[in-house]
Amino acid sequence: MSISNMNPSIAVVPPKWIVPILLERHYLHRRPPISQAYAVTLNGKTPARIDNVVAVATFGVPASRHLQKSVCPDYPNLVLELNRVWIDDAMPKNFASWFLSRCLKDTLQGLLICSYADTSVGHFGYMYRACNWHYAGWTDMDRKTPRFDYVAPGKHSRDAFRNGYTKKVRRKPKVRYWRATGDKRTRKWLESICGWPKLNWKEQPPPCE
Secondary structure, three states, rough: OOHHHHHHEEEOHHHHHHHHHHHHHHHOOOOOOOOOOEEEEOOOOOOOOOOHHEEEEEEEEOOOOOHHHHHOOOOOHHHEEEEEEEEOOOOOOOOHHHHHHHHHOOOOOEEEEEEEEEHHOOOOOOOHHOOOOEEEEEEEOOOOOOEEEEEEEOOOOOHHHHHHOOEEEEEEOOEEEEEOOOOOHHHHHHHHHHOOOOOOOOOOOOOOO
């Protein structure tokens, strides 16, 4: 079935409507910082009911000021992070790129949006490439030695020592993507001040791909 035949609608929604979905269905099971939240429903159903929602996306101020400055050294406050995307498995393959492109086009204007694909769970950012985001390599790509974490299974590394159990695990990189939003002139200016590069993922593919 084509996306148009599904009669989808995208709405900006209060974070409290979709936090339960993120906690239950997104693989991280954590609430991120949320400045703007979007939900998709089908056939005119209300997004206020969890069971009606087939996709969510959240954008927020990055938890790390260092990240904002790395993306835009001169104007770090112009940086938002796409920090969660969840799509119901029943949706067609191209639904994620359809959804994300409309989130950026409709309301998020005049900003630099960054995001990461988590290779530890098999994500490499195909969705971002389909939406013409810029590929910026991966975390620690300039390091000569691998980085390790001491973690408790399924927890943050900071929780490991609290729980009395640690395991040394090699940290897998996250793939970086970014996109400027706004009209053509604004996008050109934002791209000129962005601190992240535009790389060719075919020439410099992410590790393990």
